[in-house]
Amino acid sequence: MKYCISIFVALASVALSGCAQEKLEIKNPFPTRQELVQISAKSVELDAVEQPEVAQVETWELTGPLPDQIGYRAHTPADAVEEAFYNAIGSDTKTLQGSESMHCAAREVGHFVLEHDKLPYESLQQFIFARCGVMTTAHGVQYRTRPGATQADGIAQAEGAVESVRKHADQVQHTVDAGFWRGQKGDQVIFVTTTGRKIVELQPTPMEAAPGGKVVLQGRVLLPKMSYAYGLINQGDFGYERCKTDPSVPMPAFRIECAANTADELAYFQLAAKAKSSVMARSLLVQLVWPGGELSKVYRSPATRRALVKAQREQRAAASRAEAQQEGGKPAAGSELEGGEQDGSEQDGSEQEGGEQAEQAQAVEPVPLVASSGGASGDFPDYFVTLLNKVREEANMNPVDHAAKQSASIQSVTKQYIAANREDDEATANKLIMGVMAGWDVDGPVVDAGISSSWIMSRDPVQLLESMLETPGGRQTLMDPMASQVALGIHDHETSMSSIVASYAFVPDEHPNRRTKRVLDALEEQREAFGSRAPKEDSRLRSVSRKLAEKIEKGDVGVVEARDLLMDRVSQRYRKPVYGSAFVTHSLDEIDFPKQLLTPKNLPVSIIVAPFTKKGFPWTMYAVVIVFPQQPKANIAGL
CATH class of the missing domain: 3.40.33 (Pathogenesis-related Protein p14a)
Incomplete structure (x- = not known):
């Protein structure tokens, strides 16, 4: 049986409002590099995993x-x-x-x-x-x-x-x-x-999606201290979409609306929740819907396997060509390795039918998984990333690089993570996952990370990828269009395998106007639930906002200081009291906005968005400042 934790990262936004000279406390949720080294140095003995025989x-x-x-x-x-x-x-x-x-x-x-x-x-x-x-x-x-x-x-x-x-x-x-x-x-x-x-209660939900692929999920999270619930749904062979969470429904209840692709025969969706004090999300449920509206009782192996088998064949062919060139020879003419058609001779006078199914069913050859010492061999992580890039190519996505040094870091704590899970030591397991997500050995300005840990009844990289790509959480880790690097650690159980796979996204090279639009789009989506109109940026103060953003990015001013400076300018502009909120977040698309920004029917805003770094903090963060003039009561939704 597969035990998969799919983990999705969301740094808690810090919000401040008013004119007082507050100090913005940014707590570092990540363990230090030294803490990880100390944990990895602890000797761990893992009992053998009883592996049942399985049929595919x-x-x-x-x-x-x-x-x-x-x-x-x-x-x-x-x-x-x-x-x-x-x-x-x-x-x-x-x-x-x-x-x-x-x-x-x-x-x-x-x-x-x-x-x-x-x-x-x-x-x-x-x-x-x-x-x-x-x-x-x-x-x-x-x-x-x-x-x-x-x-x-x-x-x-x-x-x-x-x-x-x-x-x-x-x-x-x-x-x-x-x-x-x-x-x-x-x-x-x-x-x-x-x-x-x-760990979740769901109101009766039809397996057939509503017309247009609409899927509405309503229920209650049973885990304590959870402050936010959200959903993901598969789209096509490789994609996924984030569902919309209704912000007007207070936790632990939730109402989430997903948009399935009506061209898909079936689609997995996944629900998750996170606590306000935590940067990690907990997977609650993985389930199926039929977007086309016709339920089926027939299982078919995932379409992703065809792409993976094809990728593995191409990889083996490339390796054979390289080996032949080193030996001064070349593959036989007309062979698969040379790119020509294979011998089409018939056996027993019959033709082979179902070419696509035949390719899908073709056996795959596992590469060496681990060395005798129990550490990861160099082959498996590189090979895994190569196969992943073949899939990303099929999905018209940019390739990712293998963060080899970070893979070595993950490998050093993989056994300790498995042991912590077996012993229900949640504190140690969480610390190790946070250490992996920190990406201390990733070469680049990390702004986000995705992580999935799993145990599969195989030692095959194709089947590990297939397993991860079957659910939205795994796709979020591997098929994130913003991902730049991937790293992984593995542990061999002789007939099965445990893994920790992480992807890392870097700060995108985008125009300040694009960053501002992302925040305004996220704010607009949350305001819709309250019947409020889209926020409008005050273009006359845009140059002031952009200059303050540059100062934050260079470290010349702090986030709170920039907010107060902008509040002064907005107050002069409107000649009335103003309100200001400051946030620090890793994602411009997932800010938890306060109600003061959601309920005014009309909202003119001045906005600062700037990436910045903090000493001792492994990630780059975004500072977001939103300032708006005081609104009359008649402009507040619900009054």
């Missing part, structure tokens, strides 16, 4: 019945075996629940195992949980087979599964949703248990 298929049809919406519904036991499980689970409603969706997932996994004698590969497992309407994260599957098992055997298995689920709930300290299924093929009887952590 191109297509698989689920048996059903299947739901047409995402939502909770209790399962009605069909026999004494199911009663032994679901009645016991239902008696402990504080930490456990048994649902129809989890029962569906257990049934569909069970049918696959009965057919293949192996678990489905993680891509199909994810499809099963999503298609069954499961509303949890960190999914787990356990199964046992017993030839000729009786009903009494089944009841004993169900009771044992209940105890296992209870222990799991005690460990994770979240409500656990569970399912149990007994199935049989011939003399072989199988018992399957599925589990997941419930």
